[in-house]
Amino acid sequence: MAQRAVAIVRFIPGFLTVALVLGLTLGTLVAVIVRAEGFGGLGPGEWSAIRFTLSQAVVSALVSVGFAIPVARALSRRDFWGRSFLITLMGAPFLLPVIVAILGLVAVFGRGGLLNAILASVGVEPASIYGFHGVVLAHVFFNLPLATRMILQGWLAIPAERFRLAASLNAPVGPLLEWPMLRRTVPGALLVIFLICLTSFAVALTLGGGPRATTVELSIYQAVLFDFDLGRAALLACVQFVFCALAAVLAYVASPPAGLGAGLDRVVTRWDGRWAGFDYLWIILAAAFLLIPLGMVLARGLQGLLLVDWPVLAAAWRSTWVALGSTALCVSMALALALWRSRWAQVIGVLPLATSSLVVGTGLFLILFPFVSPRQVALLVTLIINAALALPFAYRIILPAVRASLDDFGRLSAQLGLSGWARFRIVILPRIRRPLGFAAGVAAALSMGDLGVITLFAGEGQATLPLLMYRLMGAYQMDAAAGVGFILVTLSFALFWVFDRGGRVRADV
Amino acid sequence: MKRTLLTVAGLFCATAAFADGHAKTLTVYAPDYFGSEWGPGPSIEAAFEAQCDCDLVYETGNVLPRLLLEGQNTNADVVIGLNTDVTKQARESGLLASHSADLSALTLPIEWDDDMFVPFNYSHTAFIYDNTKLDGFDSFEALLDAPDDVRVVIQDPRTSISGLALVLWVNAVYGDEAEAAWARLAPKILTVTQGWSEAYGLFTDGEADVVLSFTTSPAYHIIAEEDLTKSAAIFEEGHYFFVELAAKVAGTDNPDLADQFMAFVLTPEFQSLIPTTNWSFPAALPQDQWPAGFQELPQPRTVLFYPEDAAAELRDEAIEAWRSALSQ
Incomplete structure (x- = not known):
């Protein structure tokens, strides 16, 4: 125990990460509580919001992961032209700014959308997107890509030798190799998606069709910005933390340690490739579900591109460097946490997901305001918060690979006397390059698309692209806003692609 | 320190x-x-x-x-x-x-x-519609009596100032009957958005037929886009200021x-x-x-308005009437 404590203190990057995450999550909450001088009470409206929030988050997580498993399985054992591009492209919905995604989904599933046009042409009653199922649909749209990628990483991490051995013994791959892998990856994916949906707000309200779809986050928004009741906001934020903690414990208990052992890092060859049609059906369905709304967003934005002028380009530049800085910080923190082999690292690694960004922003504002003008630090604060908010994803994505490389090659490196930076560079880095690139891509794109706390801090000349998009919509300029949406999606995706590609160079996927 | x-x-x-x-x-x-x-x-x-x-x-x-x-x-x-x-x-x-x-x-x-x-x-809160597709509504009653396939999008009174103005408007017109009025409007409400921008976006994208906005909204379309198809429905009961x-x-x-x-x-x-x-x-x-385009905008004959004390007193009750009618 004493040895462990010393190890924590000695590992400075880990210590700094823990301090930063705790400060941003719990520290900001404490600042709000101190300012509110205690907690407020909850009304009947809040209780029904809590019930709705929990039920939609559970259903959304189960459905997202439920569909992700066959899609990931299909992608893991089929090779076709454009496969790797499709995998990258399918990650895009996760990176969309909320308002863009809503309009994209409505363009396909809405009353006047493509789906109903097709239904009408064959004489079927129109279907409505609005309601509980609409909330789940939107959350699956956002999170299916993430779930698929997380599970796909698990499939790709099964050493090629295991499949070879199973094939030569004519042993069933499912129960022997795939099931144990799923038991390890699925709880983590469920947890992350549950937490994302827990703090969802604008999507849930709009596609939920009205006040039945009120989430806890909406109540927080109302408490902070409308009623200025910081006590109630703090209490609701605590409720979110409790759910996060419970979910994290459940996921931890449900996920057993890895036991597949090391391979020779060879390319996987599969011999269990029957049912090809079935696999392709899943791939086509998932691709259509994810890419058609995206295509509608881009098509709508194309005509607005002509209306784009220089403030948009300035904002694009600003957003890009904030995203790059945020990515560097996020990936460093994720690595520090993944290398710090403690149970606490896992707790720190999901904590930011449970926070309400409004409470974080408000708390940070209260902490910083006495010392600096919020306007002067707006972009820096955005950079840091975006990094912290993307940390859970980056951490979850690289953790299995870092662990595996330490488990499988740790003894060998000890024997060779490799440690510290040399061990990281020679042993770990080459093995985690693929997930590291993916993690960096996700962090960059999330930062790009997040409206986040900039609304609380921004002054003149500091708007990021998503903020600019809201401003244009607020000034009736829907077409120009769609044009900015086009740029936003393209830039987010380009950043994501560069990092994701970079991580896959010389990886045979 | x-x-x-x-x-x-x-x-x-x-x-x-x-x-x-x-x-x-x-x-x-x-x-x-x-x-x-x-x-x-x-x-x-x-x-x-x-x-x-x-x-x-x-x-x-x-x-x-x-x-x-x-x-x-x-x-x-x-x-x-x-x-x-x-x-x-x-x-x-x-x-x-x-x-x-x-x-x-x-x-x-x-x-x-x-x-x-x-x-x-x-300005005044008002419902905006496309005059090439709908005939419009000359009263709140006419909107409530409209067929249910007329789809209306409004903003949430808990997160949007225009949404809050709407619940006060309904309260000013219907008083104790506000919840019943909301219940008549409920089947026509396509969805409720967090802010004005999302709702207006749904309207301009053609997803909604009617959107809660302001009497001055058509001026943007007339002046900036030379588009005369967007009109504000002027209600005889009056509009909220x-x-x-x-x-x-x-x-x-x-x-x-x-x-x-x-x-x-x-x-x-x-x-x-x-x-x-x-x-x-x-x-x-x-x-x-006023600039051309604004001068010709139809203006409500009656302007409804609660002074701040009255509005503060009514607010929670008005939001609750909205919430309970739309949560059915």
Whole structure:
């Protein structure tokens, strides 16, 4: 125990990460509580919001992961032209700014959308997107890509030798190799998606069709910005933390340690490739579900591109460097946490997901305001918060690979006397390059698309692209806003692609 | 530790003051849409700076929450873009000062003699529709009686000022029967959005037939897009009055400059910039001086309005009537 404590203190990057995450999550909450001088009470409206929030988050997580498993399985054992591009492209919905995604989904599933046009042409009653199922649909749209990628990483991490051995013994791959892998990856994916949906707000309200779809986050928004009741906001934020903690414990208990052992890092060859049609059906369905709304967003934005002028380009530049800085910080923190082999690292690694960004922003504002003008630090604060908010994803994505490389090659490196930076560079880095690139891509794109706390801090000349998009919509300029949406999606995706590609160079996927 | 922090903070302030040079800075807290490149902010800034020998700086965001968070230490000299839903809270915070502006120039459809808040533009909540697809509605009753396949999108009164104005409007028209009115409207409500932008986006994308917005919204389409298809339905029961306000901050370091700005708000120079940048009726400009497009906009005969005390009292009840009727 004493040895462990010393190890924590000695590992400075880990210590700094823990301090930063705790400060941003719990520290900001404490600042709000101190300012509110205690907690407020909850009304009947809040209780029904809590019930709705929990039920939609559970259903959304189960459905997202439920569909992700066959899609990931299909992608893991089929090779076709454009496969790797499709995998990258399918990650895009996760990176969309909320308002863009809503309009994209409505363009396909809405009353006047493509789906109903097709239904009408064959004489079927129109279907409505609005309601509980609409909330789940939107959350699956956002999170299916993430779930698929997380599970796909698990499939790709099964050493090629295991499949070879199973094939030569004519042993069933499912129960022997795939099931144990799923038991390890699925709880983590469920947890992350549950937490994302827990703090969802604008999507849930709009596609939920009205006040039945009120989430806890909406109540927080109302408490902070409308009623200025910081006590109630703090209490609701605590409720979110409790759910996060419970979910994290459940996921931890449900996920057993890895036991597949090391391979020779060879390319996987599969011999269990029957049912090809079935696999392709899943791939086509998932691709259509994810890419058609995206295509509608881009098509709508194309005509607005002509209306784009220089403030948009300035904002694009600003957003890009904030995203790059945020990515560097996020990936460093994720690595520090993944290398710090403690149970606490896992707790720190999901904590930011449970926070309400409004409470974080408000708390940070209260902490910083006495010392600096919020306007002067707006972009820096955005950079840091975006990094912290993307940390859970980056951490979850690289953790299995870092662990595996330490488990499988740790003894060998000890024997060779490799440690510290040399061990990281020679042993770990080459093995985690693929997930590291993916993690960096996700962090960059999330930062790009997040409206986040900039609304609380921004002054003149500091708007990021998503903020600019809201401003244009607020000034009736829907077409120009769609044009900015086009740029936003393209830039987010380009950043994501560069990092994701970079991580896959010389990886045979 | 505390002393170090104070010193650091002091240094920061000193550098900031130094960097600004000799011209005084007037800090104006404004909503995002006001201060943005496409709002009235930049042209008003240029016009004021031409006469004040000062530097006007906007800090945009949620004006009142930010002011309340900062309390007595706020950097703001003036706040602009508040509306009557928050005036009571703002007044009671003690952070705002009374103004010395001359209100005689006001051309509002209601009496206004508030000593703290100066109106700079107004509109009325209204339902906007596409006049090539619908015949429109001449009363609230007609909207409630419309077939259920007319799809209406509104904003949430808990997160949006226009949504809140709507529940007060329904309350003003239907009083105790508000919940029943909401129940009649409920089947036609496609969805409820967090803010105005999402709702209006759903309308312009063709997903909704009718959107809750303002009587002045068609002016944007007429003037900026030469599109005459968007109309506001004018109801005989009347429309809820929606006014935006400016106020001087009590703890301002530049009281004279702040007073000068408050007076500037009511000048024809400021007022003539408002219609085509904030897409609202100017608060102190005779109708014959409004831009073409605004002059011809149909105006409600009856204007409904709850003063801040009455609105504050009704608010929770009105929101609850909305919530319970739409949660069925």
